[in-house]
Amino acid sequence: MTFTPTKTLTLADKVRADFPILRQEINGKPLVYLDNAATSQKPLLVLNTLRDYYEQYNANVHRGAHTLSAKATDAYEGARDKVAKFINAASRQEIIYTRNASEAINIVAYSWGMNNLQPGDEIILSVIEHHSNIVPWQFVAQKTGAVLKFVELTPAETFDLEQFKELISDKTKLVSVGHVSNTLGCINPVEEIVEIAHRYGAKVLIDACQSVPHMPVDVQQIGCDWLVASGHKMLAPTGIGFLYGKLEVLESMPPFFGGGEMIAEVYLDHSTYADLPHKFEAGTPAIGEAIALGAAIDYLSTIGMDKIHAYEAELTAYLFQQLEQIPQIRIYGPKPDAKGEGRAALAAFTAAEVHANDLSTLLDQEGVAIRSGHHCTHPLHRYLGLPATARASLSFYNTREEIDVFIKALKETLDFFAGFLG
Ligand SMILES: Cc1ncc(COP(=O)(O)O)c(C=O)c1O
Secondary structure, three states: OOOOOOOOOHHHHHHHHHOHHHHOEEOOEEOEEOEOOOOOOOOHHHHHHHHHHHHHOOOOOOOOOOHHHHHHHHHHHHHHHHHHHHOOOOOHHHEEEEOOHHHHHHHHHHHHHHHHOOOOOEEEEEOOOOHHHOHHHHHHHHHHOOEEEEEOEOOOOOEOHHHHHHHOOOOEEEEEEEOEOOOOOOEOOHHHHHHHHHHOOOEEEEEOOOOOOOOOOOHHHHOOOEEEEEHHHOOOOOOOEEEEEOHHHHHHOOOOOOOOOOEEEEOOOOEEEOOOOHHHOOOOOOHHHHHHHHHHHHHHHHHOHHHHHHHHHHHHHHHHHHHOOOOOEEEOOOOOOOOOOOOOOEEEEEEOOEOHHHHHHHHHHOOEEOEEEOOOOHHHHHHHOOOOEEEEEOOOOOOHHHHHHHHHHHHHHHHHHHHHHO
16 A cells, blocks of 8 residues: 555654654564554653653742742643643633543542432433443442433444433433543534533533544533543643533532642641632642643644644544455444544454454554553443454554554454464
């Protein structure tokens, strides 16, 4: 297959040099990294920003009058402004730094869920959710007596909006759903979900782990009460993520973690709390990582999320075109349209008679990194009757040539198994 660059397909060519990790060989073959839904790679801007912090102005934030602490505080709080602007939050106070999306959901579960739900109240989730958006609500349900309800799939393997409309009622106090599925790749109609939920007086949390790194996301347009994301999936280091919450909602919530930084005054028998956003940020935070998240956002914004989305859609169309030519493969989730739109830039699939783990192990021999297993969506795999799937997930630094390498290795692996199994 010859590679014919088109105007938009030059994005990966332009940015690849910024990602030093991509220059290596794995098992003697050039690395083809197709596990971006699990975690993204990091550009030099992010790596250098983290290093600069530790090399030049490492100090604790909000505490010292000295120069290094002031510099660290400015950079740390400046990164919060960048997150707020990136998702169009109305105020910087609406952005709480967390370790990751899981911690962000747990903060809402413990601070809001445990204090606002009663026996018989209902929480609507979907069978598509990542474990991070199921297990915390199980804790809440077990403790408060609230009941979990699950939206299932349409025949096209997308979020069933019609069933959601039937499930929701005055008993519904919370709807917590993903924006984009990390397994099916479906893009949920979050604006409509929020609008319907709010009509019933329910609050809405959106898990935006798989959307924020790949498309423009505007919290005011979505209208959600909370939205969560992980930095490590959007070019930033691990150990940093964020919780967005509407100001009045966050103000109504008690702190969850107690400790330094989150207080106004501490007495022996009680304390008063800091204003937002610090009320939810106890202890020394991941300072360098938060600053590097700001750099990641600078990097994404310089390219433009529209451009990233458009390029990834083109790659998606190509990936599906190639995968669909392999008869043994069954891909899950909705099909993309001719332009690759209508779903995320990933494909979870199974191959007849070959376990996903064997596929990924053999592809690794060819330098191709894909994920296999349940992708932290046990209930969805169980719903689909699958023990595991293999998943290739793309980023804007991937190329058509890499998809060709993946497809060739996949076909060879399937041929090998076909011969082996007779
Ligand atoms: C849709 C979705 N939600 C939540 C998470 C959890 O992210 P983290 O492990 O960074 O908290 C992931 C990670 O794979 C995800 O894909």
